[in-house]
Amino acid sequence: MRSLSLWDNFTDFYSNDYLGLSNFDFTTSKTVGSTGSRLISGNSTEAILCERGLANFFQVEAALVYNSGYDANVGFFSCVPQKGDTILYDEKIHASIRDGIRLSFATSYSFRHNDLKDLQAKLTKSSGAIYVVVESLYSMDGDKAPLDEIHMFCKEKGAYLIVDEAHACGVFGKAGRGMSDNLLDKSALFARIVTFGKAYGYHGASVLGSNDLIQYLINFSRSFIYTTALPPENYGQILARVTSSEIQFRQNKLQENISLFVDHFPEKTFVSEINSPIQVLRIGDVVKTKRMAEQIGSKGFAVKAIYSPTVPKGEESIRFCLHSFNSKEEIDLLSKIILSQLPRK
Secondary structure (H helix, E strand, O other): OOOOOOOOOOOOOOOOOOOOOOOOOOOOOOOOOOOEEEEOOOOOOOEEEEEHHHHHHHHEEEEEEEEEEEHHHHHOOOOOOOOOOOEEEEEEOOHHHHHHHHOOOOOEEEEEEOOOHHHHHHHHHOOOOOOEEEEEEEEOOOOOOOOHHHHHHHHHHHHEEEEEOOOOOOOOOOHHOOHHHHHHOOOEEEEEEEEOOOOOOOOOOEEOOOHHHHHHHHOOHHHHHHOOOOOOOHHHHHHHOOOOOOHHEEEEEEEHHHHHHOOOOOOOOOOOOOOOOEEEEEOOHHHHHHHHEEEEEEHOOOOOEEOOOOOOOOEEEEEEEEOOOOOOHHHHHHHHHHHHHHHOO
């Protein structure tokens, strides 16, 4: 069973605050309530300027801010794909996307994780408009999608690519624009979903895409239409964090810390990409995973054990999240503790 934990006075190796921006002071306007949904009384100059700024920063036609990444994913997938269309999604896609797909009238099939051959096989079952959905950086394993290959596949097949950049924006790409920003040809990139609760250390999310897509979402995305808008100052906070000059420095420091951590271990100790801020140690047993997490926690380090059903049975793991603010001493000590718990060969 899941339970809630408090980690006061622990060293943070478990949060999504990769760049340490949650404690960075961004001064914005006076706090006031939004008073209603964006379509009634909750729209504001701050919201409009934020969305224009996001669109300009991410070099897309338009952006729409949602109250959370969950709201954005549910709102997008429940309304954009239509009856008769097909959604093909990676089997390790985030739960919020799965929930949005369940609310859609489209047919859906999962394909094996990062497996283009299985994606091709599932395409043969598809009809209507075809949407291919991946995360650029997967939160449970810390591994990357083969975006270049998947984008090329979508371009050749006339499919629409949707990339969830929740854990990549801020961390990867020039100025933190995410991994899909590195695609030389974005012709099949239909939409990107970015969240502000990970590397940006705040809250909210945005769908990035064409003007037509954003206008459609304003009219038909229920999680946008039927909810109270964020307070006006939140939009200023979002834009300030995304466009901050702090990003590049903290990106570099984060990568230094990731390298420092990974270099302590034998090759393939973790299932994650070598430069990912999420480093996952696969244990494969509930009791052993719990015991190891507790032993690390007893030394004052906050890490997160991941159990089924968040991951499949047999893939129980401990997830270590690296940050730009972790010190060399903290990383060295944590690494020694982990090494002492690993099975001896």
